Amino acid sequence: MNLPATTHVLTDDELDALELHLGGGSPALETGAEASPVTLTDAENTPLAVLDGAVATPVKPIARAAGxxxxxxxxxxxxxxxxxxxxxxxxxxxxxxxxxxxxxxxxxxxxxxxxxxxxxxxxxxxxxxxxxxxxxxxxxxxxxxxxxxxxxxxxxxxxxxxxxxxxxxxxxxxxxxxxxxxxxxxxxxxxxxxPATVQDEVDALATVRSRAVEALYPPAVAREVEDAATHARRTGTVVFFTGLSGSGKSTVARALAAELDDEGVRTTLLDGDEVRQHLSKGLGFDKESRELNVERIGYVASLVAQHGGVAVAAPIAPFASGRARVRALAEAAGRFVLVHVSTPLEVCEARDRKGFYAKARAGEIAEFTGISSPYETPDDADLVIDTSQVSVEEAVALVRAVV
Known part of the structure; x- marks a missing residue:
């Protein structure tokens, strides 16, 4: 199938709309794409469908997560x-x-x-x-x-x-x-x-603690107690996944972030491919550019941790020096957990949805990690996971045990 040269990277909401449309849940599809026909891709630039008018034709399956x-x-x-x-x-x-x-x-x-x-x-x-x-x-x-x-x-x-x-x-x-x-x-x-009376009780849940504090303390003291609770800050954490392309690190990272989000933990997901489209747009794939990309991710993640949140990052991060700089930034702001997703190279190649490994072996992609550019295996990882041996759900549980 010859894909249109014009591409549109789907947002999360647009991915939901595409999944619904391809499953027959909506007759037409609306995205922010201006051209037609256009190749619709996910944030990792995997072509998912071709949109012509308001109808999309699937190209590759939409990636699934865990949970x-x-x-x-x-x-x-x-x-x-x-x-x-x-x-x-x-x-x-x-x-x-x-x-x-x-x-x-x-x-x-x-x-x-x-x-x-x-x-x-x-x-x-x-x-x-x-x-x-x-x-x-x-x-x-x-x-x-x-x-x-x-x-x-x-x-x-x-x-x-x-x-x-x-x-x-x-x-x-x-x-x-x-x-x-x-x-x-x-x-x-x-x-x-x-019933309306029940809805009133639901709406009042957010103020139940405040009312209890007001009943227990005199006004001046109650204000101090409420201020202390409002500004209480948990220790921030950076969970940093590293591994080869196709190792499963992004899938595990997304599943982890979804679980934490669902539990009310303020979580920011910094996936490698998505970061390259925004924070590191224009950077190449030489060593200097790779290091700068990882450092930018580490800096943003440290800001999240500094304010008591959890940052989940999933770049390839092939070099020990870059990971060390991220660790230093993160530990100055909170906790740092390094997760090495050690899935073997042959498994990563077999999973490759975009054909990058084949192109790298053919010499069409220069400085591709694991093929024409080295991956320096971490010797300081807090956790090592091989996703060819454990499921995504098991991997998330292992990460949560150390976070």
Missing amino acids: PHWDAALRRPARDVAADVRRAVGPDGDVLAVVVDEAPTTAELAALPGLVAGAAAVLVLAPVARRSPAPGALGGPGLTRVALAVRDAARAAGAPRTDVVVVPWAHGPLADAVACAHGADRAVRLADSR
């Missing part, structure tokens, strides 16, 4: 979900979509029997975005677990067939048309069943 919201049994193309549910209930069976886009209270779960009554099948749709959730909001992993709990409650309420579907979505309330594309005849948002 419950990436479970292939739950994150399914809309057309497959619709076909399965219609096969089960027939063309005239009433299919209800229950949209779960925030944590349901006991009141919403109590309303489920009335909502699912009479439905031949129920689809519990969890709209999940790739980008980080707003502070205090459920991220993809948490929202998926909540949706599974709603499924169990719906089954207990007598729904004859209930399935959870993770929907890539980052555009506000889930559109009814998307629910219909998944095979639903009608859709309800579970949170709309929440």
Whole structure:
């Protein structure tokens, strides 16, 4: 397939839209691309689809990550979900979509029997975005677990067939048309069943501690206690992954960042390929440029740590001198955890989605790490992981044990 020369790098929200579109969840695709036709790529410049007008044709599979919201049994193309549910209930069976886009209270779960009554099948749709959730909001992993709990409650309420579907979505309330594309005849948002009095209690949760402090202390002292709590800062951390291209470091880094985000930990992901498109745009791949790229990543990561956040970085970082400078910057601001993703070269080559290794061996790419440019194996790593031996979920657990 000859790809159009014009390319458009998709944002996280646009990746969600592309995934939904390719799965049959939306008839048209809108991105910020001005030209047509145009090759749509991810942040690692992997060509994913060709967009012509409002229709995209797939080129390569969209990379998947780890976590419950990436479970292939739950994150399914809309057309497959619709076909399965219609096969089960027939063309005239009433299919209800229950949209779960925030944590349901006991009141919403109590309303489920009335909502699912009479439905031949129920689809519990969890709209999940790739980008980080707003502070205090459920991220993809948490929202998926909540949706599974709603499924169990719906089954207990007598729904004859209930399935959870993770929907890539980052555009506000889930559109009814998307629910219909998944095979639903009608859709309800579970949170709309929440009584106003309960919503008031939910809204007041953020001030519960303040009220308790005001009740315990005299006003002048209460202000000091609240100020101390407001400005309390956890020790910042830089988790720095290093390894060959294709080793799996970006996949593990993204999964780690998603878990931390979901738990309310302020997390910044600095992936090598994405950084090169912004922070290090214009740099080459000679040793000096590589070192400067890594140092820039380290500097930004140290700023995140300095303010109590967690920075997760995943460049190749092939040289010990560059990694040492990052360590010095990070340790001056907080903690530094070096993770060497030691996946063997032959495995990395076999995984190569962009054909870079083949081009490097053919002499078409100069100074390619592992082929024509050295990779200096760390002797100071806090953790060594081989992703050909452990799953992404296991790798994340190993990292979390030392972070």
